[in-house]
Amino acid sequence: MRAVLLIAGLALLAVAGWLWGLGGAAEVARWAAEGQSEVQTALAGVLRDLRAGDTAALSGLLGLCFAYGFLHAAGPGHGKLLIGGYGVGRKVPLLRLSLLALGGSLAQAATAVGLVYAGVLAFELTRQRMVGLAEQVMAPASYGAIALIGLWLAARGARRLLAARRGPAAAPGACQGCGHRHGPTADEVARxxxxxxxxxxxxAVALRPCTGALFLLIVTWRMGLEGAGIAGAFVMGLGTASVTVAVAVAAVTLREGLVARLAARAPGATALPVIEIGAGAVVALLAAQLLAAAL
Structure with missing residues (x-):
């Protein structure tokens, strides 16, 4: 099993090298943008059919929404950055990290629904103002939150590194002398x-709603297809989650393969805290770059 994880980790490093070292990320982003444009064109036709009373068009709409969400997540995005960095930096069970990836994508969809219908019904915002709010206010806030999480990971890794160099400390919990509890156990703190x-x-992921979901919700509201628009927004979230869950799997595989092997060979217990510091620093740096570009 360790050999399989090691091979998978090496393969992931090769993919990462192609993406960020050989220009692969730009190729993927271009492919994703072209695909999103084609899906948007197809969506317009399906919505016209649905408005005309063709109930079979609903399944086509949802399929296109899933494809749009997948293509949206395949391009540059903050959700993958956060889930991947966190999964490499912290030892997280695969199921838990996958559920966090799914929860973030669906929360993004919920934010889009809330923004559009609050803007339409309560504040009478135009489409341009809602998109501007998402791009000019919510996106920078999301990138800033992700940068803070990266710094938080790095700081926590630094604390663990200092603790490892100082040596093992007495575990909290029940006192050996009196038998009473004077603090939480390690498991309780971890929870x-x-x-x-x-x-x-x-x-942090939900703060920045998908622009495609905003457009879909606004168009379907104007066409009197509110239910289809809301369903489509959440299916877009599932399409996005198909990519972020894959990133979660890759992050856990990389950590359990290469990272665990390095930790086993490193002196003392310093390797994992150093990796956490590095992962947090990368997340913070890339999020800061996204924030600077959005401002």
Whole structure:
């Protein structure tokens, strides 16, 4: 099993080298943008059929929405950055990280629905103002939150590194002398951090709704197809999740393969904290670049 994980980790490193070292990311982004444009054109025709009373067009709409979400996530995006960096930096069970990836994508869809219908019904915002709010306010806020999470990961790794160099400390919990509890156990602390991390991760991704979902919701509202638009927005979220869950699988595979092997060979318990510092620093740096480009 370790050999399989090692081979998978090496393959992932090769893919990462192609993406960021040989210009592969630009090729993927171009392919994703072209695909999104084609899907948007097809969506317009399906919506006209649905408005004309063709109920069979609903399945076509949902299929196109899933494809759009997949293509949207395949291009440059903050969700993959956050899930991947967190999965490499922290030891997280695959199922939990996958559920966080799914939750972030669906929360993004919920944010789009909330923004559009609050803007339409409560504040009477135009399409341009809603898209401007998403791009000019919510996107920078999301990138800033992700940068803070990256710094948080790096700081936590630094604390673990210092603790590892100082040597093992007494475990909290029940006192050996009196038998009473004077603090939480290690498992209890881990559960609290897990819940906090989950809220932070999902919230940081959800802050920035998908522009495609905004357009779909606005168009379907104008056409009187509100239910189809809301369903389509969440199916777009599932399409996005198909990519972010794959990134979660890749991150856990990389950590359990190459990273665990390096940790086993490193002196003491310093390798994993150093990796966490590095992953957090990469997340913070890339998110800061996205933030600077959005401002």
């Amino acid at each position: 609290v951090h897990g819940a906090r991390d989950a809220v932070a991760l999902v919230g």
